[in-house]
Amino acid sequence: MQDLNWSKLPFGYVKTYYNVRSVYKDGKWGEIEVTDNECVNIHMAATVLHYGQACFEGMKAYRGKDGKIRLFRWKENAKRMRHSCEGIYMAQVDDDLFYKMVSKVVEINKDFVPPYGSGATLYIRPFLFGSGPKVGVQPADEYTFMIFVTPVGPYFKEGFKPIKIAVVRDSDRAAPLGTGTFKVGGNYAASLRGVIKAHDAGYGAPMYLDCREKKYIDEIGAANFFAIKNNTYITPESSSILPSITNKSLEELAEFLGYKVERRPVEFTELPGFEEVGACGTAAIISPIGEINDLDTGKIYKYCPDGKPGPVSVKLYETLVGMQFGDVEDPFGWVTVFDF
Numbered sequence: 001m002q003d004l005n006w007s008k009l010p011f012g013y014v015k016t017y018y019n020v021r022s023v024y025k026d027g028k029w030g031e032i033e034v035t036d037n038e039c040v041n042i043h044m045a046a047t048v049l050h051y052g053q054a055c056f057e058g059m060k061a062y063r064g065k066d067g068k069i070r071l072f073r074w075k076e077n078a079k080r081m082r083h084s085c086e087g088i089y090m091a092q093v094d095d096d097l098f099y100k101m102v103s104k105v106v107e108i109n110k111d112f113v114p115p116y117g118s119g120a121t122l123y124i125r126p127f128l129f130g131s132g133p134k135v136g137v138q139p140a141d142e143y144t145f146m147i148f149v150t151p152v153g154p155y156f157k158e159g160f161k162p163i164k165i166a167v168v169r170d171s172d173r174a175a176p177l178g179t180g181t182f183k184v185g186g187n188y189a190a191s192l193r194g195v196i197k198a199h200d201a202g203y204g205a206p207m208y209l210d211c212r213e214k215k216y217i218d219e220i221g222a223a224n225f226f227a228i229k230n231n232t233y234i235t236p237e238s239s240s241i242l243p244s245i246t247n248k249s250l251e252e253l254a255e256f257l258g259y260k261v262e263r264r265p266v267e268f269t270e271l272p273g274f275e276e277v278g279a280c281g282t283a284a285i286i287s288p289i290g291e292i293n294d295l296d297t298g299k300i301y302k303y304c305p306d307g308k309p310g311p312v313s314v315k316l317y318e319t320l321v322g323m324q325f326g327d328v329e330d331p332f333g334w335v336t337v338f339d340f
């Protein structure tokens, strides 16, 4: 394999040795196929191409100081993928097949799990889609479940740094009774207008408000939102946000560390009262937010006055990332250590 500059890698695609796949036909999943083919050959009438029957997951493999490779809460990803499949009527994968395929694809690409200390990780992308043909709008009879991996650099190349986000009101990512809680492809197509608008205005990500009243905070791009106030970790309760495993872990960790935790509708007007605000997800774990620009009113909300993330965000980030790499003891049983 080529020499990779681990700590400079972007969050992008780097070819590895193999990917794994299984096809669901006649009511059951077939043999696991290992291949170096980066392409998929599917029927032109496959439901994924017309009716968006597709979902994905995002997780990482971390190499510890002991050289061993670790996964973080993989069962939560397996469970959420079933939730997504159920939501758009696709065949589901049980824990057993999910784990077999994740461990296989990591093992056969283990040369690509970045060394401890580089801050880089192996990103794991499981995805599942309707590969069988249908012309009328209905679920497919055949599905394909695949996983590829790709090494990704540390999210914050110059250290843990605050980001700037822009409030977007003229497009919605997901409706209250829509598909927002499922990690399905259509939601990301729907989010692109907001993402591009924020990027074009010079911001890292869009903030989505609830689409009924534009009164409550929903999400930040493809990450959940949290705020800190009076030793309390506050995160939105909403029927249109994606249930982040990082957010769930931060809530449990915050409680364990003695903070109060509130999951409730969070009004946009509460922003000036928060001490710290951040976005959370597998990619960066925590992205502290330094500035929220309401593009419609011109109002700017600022945090991190000295340009540094707040103390609670730092504490949560360091503890969670420490557990993932095996540097901090994991009292929750969240980490799985591979034996290869």
Ligand SMILES: *Cc1c(COP(=O)(O)O)cnc(C)c1O
Residues within 6 Å of the ligand: 058, 183, 219, 221, 222, 223, 224, 242, 243, 244, 245, 246, 247, 280, 281, 282, 283
């Ligand atoms: C994947 C995702 C998240 C983060 O979920 P994690 O499980 O923490 O990685 C948050 N919001 C959206 C819209 C997502 O797609």
